[in-house]
Amino acid sequence: MSIRLKFLLSYAAMLVIPMLLLVATALLLTVVYHGDVQSLKSTYESKFEGMEESDTRNLIKHTFLQNPDLLTDNGFLKNFSADMLQKNTTIYIRSGNTVLYASDDLLKKPDFIDELPAFTEAGEEYEPYRTKYNNDWYKVAQFDLLTADGKPVSLFLLTKLDPLVHFVRTFFPILFLSALVVLLLTHVLLTSYMSRSIIRPLLELRRATKLVADGNLNFRVNINSKDELGQLGIAFEKMRSRLQDSIQLQQQYEDNRKELITNISHDLKTPITAIKGYVDGILEGVANSPEKNEKYMRTIAAKAGEMDRLIDELFLYSKLDMQKHPFSFETVPIFPFLADWAEELEIELEKKGVQLQIEMDSREEAWVSVDRDSFKRVLGNIIQNSLKYMDKPEKKITVNTRLEAGRFILAIGDNGPGISPESAPFIFDRFYRAEQSRNTNTGGSGLGLAIAKQIIAGHGGEIYAESEEGAGTTVYIVLSIEKGAPEHGANDTDC
Structure with a gap:
C-alpha cells in the first residue's frame, strides 16, 4: 500500500469514524432517555415546536370527546387557554359562523381566523399545517367535534412558531446535507493538499535517488517547502552536490594521474634513450679512444644525474600534492x-x-x-x-x-x-x-x-x-x- 493511499484512508477514517460514533451516541442517548428510537421524531418536534402532537390528541380525546359540554364551558376553556399559552399556543372554537371561544390574541386577527378551514366531519383530526400571517408563522391543528346537543364544532390550536426554529425545522435536511457536503469537500481538499505537500517532496526525493543510483548527478533537487521534508531535500541536495564535486575531483585526479604518467614516461625516456645510445656506442667500440670513451661516460653520468633529479622532484611533488611533506616553520x-x-x-x-x-x-x-x-x-x-x-x-x-x-x-x-x-x-x-x-x-x-x-x-x-x-x-x-x-x-x- 502506497503512502498516498495510507494518508487518504487515514484522513477518511478521521472523518467517518467520528460521524459514526456521533450517530451511535445520539441513538444510545435517545434509547436511554426516551425508551425507544421511535420517540426520536416526537422529541425532535417537541424541541422545535414546544408541544407534542400525541399529547394534543390525548388531550382532545380524554376531554372534549368524552365531555362535549366542555366545548361551551367558558371557565374550563379559559383555564385550558391559559395552559396552552404557556406552550405558545392559542385556542379558537367555532360552530358554523359563531365563535364559541377565542383567545384574546386571536380577536385582534379577524382576517387570520376567517381563513381557517370549515367543519368537515365529526370526530376527524387533520394533519397540522403551517400558515403565515403578516410576518409570523403558525402551526394550525384542527379537530372537528360535536357538542352535547349535536352541533358541529371546529377546535383550532394555533401555535406561533419562532422564525429561526421554523427555518431550521423546514430546511434542516437541506442544512444537514449541505453541512455534510461542505465537511466532505473541505476534508477532501485539505487531505489532497496535505498529501500533495508530503507526497510531492517524497516523489522528488525518489526521483533523485533513482538518478543517483543510475550514476547521474547532473540535476537539482527541487523542494521548496520549509518543513522537515524541505530540510531533508536541502540535505539531499548538499549531499548530491558534494558527491558530484567529489566524483569530479576524483576524475580530475585520475586525469592528472594519467597525464603525470604520460609526462613522466616522456621525460624519463629522453635520458634513458641517450644513456642506451652511449652505452651501445661503448659496447660496439664506437668510443675507440680514451678521450671519446671519457666523453661518453661523462654524458651517461650527466643523463643519470638528470634522471635522479627528475625522480627526486617527482617524489617531492607527490608528497606536496598529498600534503604529506613536513614543513619546519x-x-x-x-x-x-x-x-x-x-x-x-x-x-x-x-x-x-x-x-x-x-x-x-x-x-x-x-x-x-x-x-x-x-x-x-x-x-x-x-x-x-x-x-x-x-x-x-x-x-x-x-x-x-x-x-x-x-x-x-x-x-x-x-x-x-x-x-x-x-x-x-x-x-x-x-x-x-x-x-x-x-x-x-x-x-x-x-x-x-x-x-x-x-x-x-x-x-x-x-x-x-x-x-x-x-x-x-x-x-x-x-x-x-x-x-x-x-x-x-x-x-x-x-x-
Missing part, C-alpha cells in the same frame, strides 16, 4: 634572510654572466613564518626557470620587495622572452611549458614552478606571474607578516 626576519640569499645568488649569477638587481624596502622590520629550506627551494626554482629561457645578450634578474597591508610581497623578474597573457596562469601547472619554449634545448623536469606553488600554498601564501611577450616575466610571492617579533630576538639571521 620558524619566524624569521625576512629582509636579512633575503639579503644573505641574494649575496649567494649574486656569486652564482656572475659566473653565468647574469646581472642581479636588488631593491628591498627594509625600512621597516618584517617577520615571516617560513620553512627555510623549502622557501629557498622556491626561490631557486624560480631563478632556474628564468635562466633556462633567457635569450637576451644582456641577461638580467631583478628582485624587489614591498610591504602592503600586513603582507610581504616578493617580486622576481627577468628580461627573457616572456609568455602570452593566456599562458601566464598555467605556468605553475606541472609539466607545463609555453608553446615557444617547447624545445630540446631548455631541458628541465617541468615541475619546478609546480613545486614552488605547492610549497607557497603550504605556507599559506600566494604565487602568481605577470608577463609580457618579448619583455620578460615577473613572479610574485605573497606571504602574511607575523605580528610582533619572536621571543628569541632578531639576531637569528643565519640562513
